[in-house]
Amino acid sequence: MTLLAATGLHRSFRLPRRRVFERAPRRHAVRDVSLSLAEGGRLGVVGESGSGKSTLVRLLLGLDRPDAGDVRYRGRVVAGRDLTWFRREVQVVLQDPYGSLNPRHVVREIVAEPLACLAVPGDHDRRVAEVLAAVGLDPDVVTRYPHEFSGGQRQRIALARALAPNPRVLVADEPFAALDASVRARVVDLVAGLCDRFGLSLVLVSHDIGVVRRLCDRLLVLADGEVVESGPAEEVLHAPRHPRTRALVDAVPRLPEEIG
Numbered sequence: 361m362t363l364l365a366a367t368g369l370h371r372s373f374r375l376p377r378r379r380v381f382e383r384a385p386r387r388h389a390v391r392d393v394s395l396s397l398a399e400g401g402r403l404g405v406v407g408e409s410g411s412g413k414s415t416l417v418r419l420l421l422g423l424d425r426p427d428a429g430d431v432r433y434r435g436r437v438v439a440g441r442d443l444t445w446f447r448r449e450v451q452v453v454l455q456d457p458y459g460s461l462n463p464r465h466v467v468r469e470i471v472a473e474p475l476a477c478l479a480v481p482g483d484h485d486r487r488v489a490e491v492l493a494a495v496g497l498d499p500d501v502v503t504r505y506p507h508e509f510s511g512g513q514r515q516r517i518a519l520a521r522a523l524a525p526n527p528r529v530l531v532a533d534e535p536f537a538a539l540d541a542s543v544r545a546r547v548v549d550l551v552a553g554l555c556d557r558f559g560l561s562l563v564l565v566s567h568d569i570g571v572v573r574r575l576c577d578r579l580l581v582l583a584d585g586e587v588v589e590s591g592p593a594e595e596v597l598h599a600p601r602h603p604r605t606r607a608l609v610d611a612v613p614r615l616p617e618e619i620g
Contacts, residue, residue: 363561364397364420364450364529368429371415389415390426391585397529402555402562404576404593406569406608412585413565417533420563421452433529448478451522455534457514461506461521467492468502471521480525491520494557495550512543516550523554530555531563536571548574569612573597581605 371390378385390412397403407413418424420431422438431438438446451474454460461470471488474480480487489499495516506514515535522530532551536544548571555562555575566572572579572593579593583604589596600606 361399362396363399363401364431364433364563365395366416366420366429366431367394369393369416369419369426369431370428371419371424371426389585390419392429393582393585393587394429395580395587395590397561397563399528400559400561401578402564402576404572404579405563405565405582406567406572406579407582408567408604408608410584411582413567413582414533415585416582417452417531417563417565421450421531422446444478447474448480448525449527450529450531451525451527452531452533453515453518453522453535455537457511457518457538458506460518461514463506466503466505467517470506470517471502471524474521474525478525487524488520491523492517494523494554495520510543511539512547515539515547519551519554523558526558527560529561529563531565533565534567535564536566536568544571551575567608569597569608581608 369390370392372386372388375385375387393416395403405413405416415424419426422431422443425439433446433450468488471491472484475484475487488502492499492501497513497516497520506517509517536547539547552575554560562575564572564575576593579590579596580587581589581596581602581604588602589600589605596605597609600609
């Protein structure tokens with residue numbers, strides 16, 4: 361069953377005029393992008409900086425409107441002012457855990473925020489404790505502020521907040537980029553375990569091929585706003601056909617014994 365699907369997405373942005381009477385040029389950030397995420401599937405979206413990944417994420421989440429094409433969740437178009445039905449089932453984790461957490465709120469308020477905003481029934485304090493335990497944090501942290509945690513711990517709090525309303529899809533936009541290597545490995549393993557435990561479908565946006573190989577079963581490669589290659593992750597990464605894909609694969613660090 362397909363949960364999330366995008367068909368023929370286009371999105372361009374008007375650039376500043378270079379001359380007074382000249383028509384303002386447009387930059388095409390996303391051009392004719394289509395994708396689908398099956399229930400239980402894990403889709404990786406990779407590309408260099410400026411390839412259109414972040415614009416695509418905003419379109420998939422209903423945070424921006426495409427110039428053409430549409431996004432559908434379980435067959436329903438993701439559009440309009442009231443997307444509560446969509447937010448309850450599709451949650452996001454962003455790149456910078458510190459910037460995405462309200463510094464004036466304690467952990468209890470941060471994690472419970474989507475429960476209150478989406479009018480999720482039930483005992484919110486109990487749910488906060490459950491998801492904190494699921495991401496490996498002691499429930500006693502609920503009275504502390506974001507600045508009191510390390511980067512890896514803050515990303516665990518962001519994950520707990522995303523899990524709180526019990527979503528079916530997790531969209532992760534470069535969630536490991538701000539973490540050092542050792543912490544990154546542990547959080548990557550955590551996300552893999554959470555997807556298995558809660559039956560989450562995953563859209564992972566990243567430039568890190570190693571992380572995508574670990575977490576995703578399908579892969580979509582963006583370059584200049586267009587899909588240049590897609591398919592099963594191992595197949596694409598083992599024998600990349602497009603030069604942009606080969607460049608991304610070649611950029612993955614290798615141990616000396618793996619070279620040659």
